Structure formats: C-alpha cells, structure tokens
Amino acid sequence: MAELTIVIPTIKDKVRTLQSIPDHIPVLIEHEGSLNQARNRGVRRAETEVVAIMDDDIAFSEEILDELSEKASPDTLIGIEDWDFDLIAGRVMVFHKDLWSDIGGFDERLGSHMGDTEFALKAMKNGYRVEQVPRELFDHEEHERSITRWDRVWRTIYIMAKHPTASLRLFRGVM
Known part of the structure; x- marks a missing residue:
C-alpha cells in the first residue's frame, strides 16, 4: 500500500469510519469550521503525499x-461516483497533495456542500483525470440530507459561474 493519510472532517464525537482504517495509517480528524475548511486544513496537515478524504459515516474493507x-497517481483525482453530475462525491476522495495545491484546494465559500463537485471540475479544468469508483464498495450510514433546495440552487449557480463549460452538466444534475 502506498503511504497515505486519511482526513475525516466531522462534527461528531463517534466516527464510524475509524473502524475500517488499519492502525498503521495516519488519520486526521478535523472538527473545526465548515466541511470544506476542514478538508483543506486536513490536507495541509497531512504529512504524506497521498491523501484520502472520507466521510465520518462509512465502512469499507x-x-x-x-x-x-495503489491507484493514486499524481495526475488523477479518485472518488466514488456521485448521483447527479457524473463526477465524484466527497464521501471518498483520494489524490496527491500536489493536485490539491495546484488547483487551489476546496472552495471554502461553498461551506459544507458541493465542494466535491467544484473540486472535481477544477481538477478536470487543470488537466487532471477524474476516476470514479462504485458507491457499492462503501457502506454508508444513511441520514437526512442537510442541504435545502435554495442552498443547492445558489451553490449550483455559483459553480456554473466559475465553470461555464460545465453549466449544462450541472443544470442536468439539479433537474
């Protein structure tokens, strides 16, 4: 296994994901700020070149x-397939720190929603590949979504303004 650090942004005290991570792998749990602030802080703190960002409520082998x-490569962003935009979902993302640095990290103006979508679009715009892995490989503890329709609309418009060539993809995803 290539050396990596796992970053888990969370507001919870009990983190289900920890049960799936072998003891020898460094884990950074980030409790402060929005989801995208916590993601960026965790990547900055990671001491390995490869970083995995994971939700706090998943299980995997x-x-x-x-x-x-092993799949992590300097030119690729890996993540689980998303539901709406044919990109990746932030539930699981694996990448090299240089990719994150090169594209400017996660957009903290997006707060705690759709930062994964915007991150994937920036990666593609900067010549990186985005590789999807099946959602079925991860068991996710279901819960209510906290994003409102209005939150989703303004974030989608904001991302469309930043990435006009992805507007049709984003529009289809929210319809």
Whole structure:
C-alpha cells in the first residue's frame, strides 16, 4: 500500500469510519469550521503525499483502501461516483497533495456542500483525470440530507459561474 493519510472532517464525537482504517495509517480528524475548511486544513496537515478524504459515516474493507491507495497517481483525482453530475462525491476522495495545491484546494465559500463537485471540475479544468469508483464498495450510514433546495440552487449557480463549460452538466444534475 502506498503511504497515505486519511482526513475525516466531522462534527461528531463517534466516527464510524475509524473502524475500517488499519492502525498503521495516519488519520486526521478535523472538527473545526465548515466541511470544506476542514478538508483543506486536513490536507495541509497531512504529512504524506497521498491523501484520502472520507466521510465520518462509512465502512469499507481494507482491500478497498489498499486498491485506492495503489491507484493514486499524481495526475488523477479518485472518488466514488456521485448521483447527479457524473463526477465524484466527497464521501471518498483520494489524490496527491500536489493536485490539491495546484488547483487551489476546496472552495471554502461553498461551506459544507458541493465542494466535491467544484473540486472535481477544477481538477478536470487543470488537466487532471477524474476516476470514479462504485458507491457499492462503501457502506454508508444513511441520514437526512442537510442541504435545502435554495442552498443547492445558489451553490449550483455559483459553480456554473466559475465553470461555464460545465453549466449544462450541472443544470442536468439539479433537474
């Protein structure tokens, strides 16, 4: 397995994801700020070149983690397939720190929603590949979504303004 650090942004005290991570892998749990602020802080603090950002409520096999770690390459953003935009979902993302640095990290103006979408679009815009892995490889503890329709609309418009060539993709995803 390539050396990596796992960053888990969360507001929870009990983090289900920790049960799936082998003891030898460094984990940074980020409790402060919005989701995208916590993601950026965790990546900055990571001491390995490869970083995995994971939600706090997933479970997965060690084999899956090994596979993602080995797939990590400097020119690729890896993540689970999303539901709306044919990109990746922030539930699981794996990348090299240089990719994150090159594209400017996660947009903290987006707060706690759709930062994964904007991050993937920036990666593509800057010549990086985006590789999807099936959602079924991860068990996710279902819960109510906290984003309102209005929150989703303004964030989508904001991302469309930043990435006009992705506007049709984003529009289709919210319809």
